Amino acid sequence: MSLHLRKVLVVTRSGDFEAKALGAEVAAFLSGSDVEVMVCQHRPEAYDADVFGQPGPDLIMVLGGDGTFIGVARRMLHLEAPFVGVNLGRVGFLAQLDRAGWKPWLAENLKGNVRSVRRMALAYDVVRQGNVVRSGLAVNDVVVGRGELARLVRLGFSYGGRRLASVRADGLIVSTPTGSTAYGASAGGPLVHADLFSYCVTAVCPFLSGFKPLVLPVGEECAVCVEEAATGVSLTEDGQFSFPLESGDEVRVRRSPRDLLVADMGQGAYFDKLKNHGLLTER
Structure with a gap:
């Protein structure tokens, strides 16, 4: 599935200064590209309402580690928007982008090329x-x-x-x-x-x-x-x-009746993750 970015929700790891600063940087970049953006911290009470109203966000960016990504995805599954994670943690298996990769990825996908895949929940x-x-x-x-x-x-x-x-x-x-x-x-x-x-x-x-x-x-x-x-x-x-x-x-x-949507990084991304984390090895 491909979509055009009009609204983006940025969720930062709670209490993390680096995540908060990066959230402001991402918001400034998106706003400068005429994309409506909202930034919130990863807290359950922040998700009680549909923060964007209707229609909801076209993309949810999660700034933090795998634990933040999982927690946000579980609580925001009902929004049925694709997730992309920027890894600020140690493992970074679920987050698709590293600290330096978010801006080039957004710049490319602002052109309307965001693709997502369905994952089971x-x-x-x-x-x-x-x-x-x-x-x-x-x-x-x-x-x-x-x-x-x-x-x-x-x-x-x-x-x-x-x-x-x-x-x-x-x-x-x-x-x-x-x-x-x-x-x-x-x-x-x-x-x-x-x-x-x-x-x-x-x-x-x-x-x-x-x-x-x-x-x-x-x-x-x-x-x-x-x-x-x-x-x-x-x-x-x-x-x-x-x-x-x-x-x-x-x-x-x-x-779950609702699937998890994640940004599609290409067929090789999954196997690259396995290799980078030692779950696949070559002799």
Whole structure:
């Protein structure tokens, strides 16, 4: 999809002087090119209203690290605008541009050549005794596991209503292909190209179990059930929000009805990221 830039929302990492200064620089550049621009900090309360009214922004620029990018994308998914990140953090796997690359990229794409691609996001419900007690979205992953105590928990896994496994482990990760390079990769899960639409299911340190990482179609729902009376079990959303779970709780995960749109940097960009971060190597 290609679009013409008329309105741009710039979101900066909260409390970061460098991000704030860069936000002002980006805003001045865009304003000088007759683009309407708004700058805000990455705070949940800043997203309660559609800041631009209707129509919304044509592009959302995120100035910060991967954590900022994920948090902004999750909270602003409803705007259905493409995201482009400028990396001011350490890893920069999700952010497409570096500190020096934003101006040349904008200058080129102000001509109306901005292309975007769709990436899968997750929606989930926590069901307790037949009632939904928590719902949310995730860009990277939904994790069910024991966080504070170094003890195993028994978790059941189902797909499409069919029970597939019961495993004792530190946790189970259900990730998007985008998130397969994050916690899932650290736990030994597969690398799945971000343009695909599938669940990536990985057990964290399974004990005496043959459970292998799974890649499953998104046409059905995944479910993770806490199968034993335990304390300290929680759901973690993108590693940024935690919700305590009880024995018998079921976390139902499905494809979000809204996809994540990101600026398209070309077919080679994904593999370049893998190589630059050591996830692909050449002998």
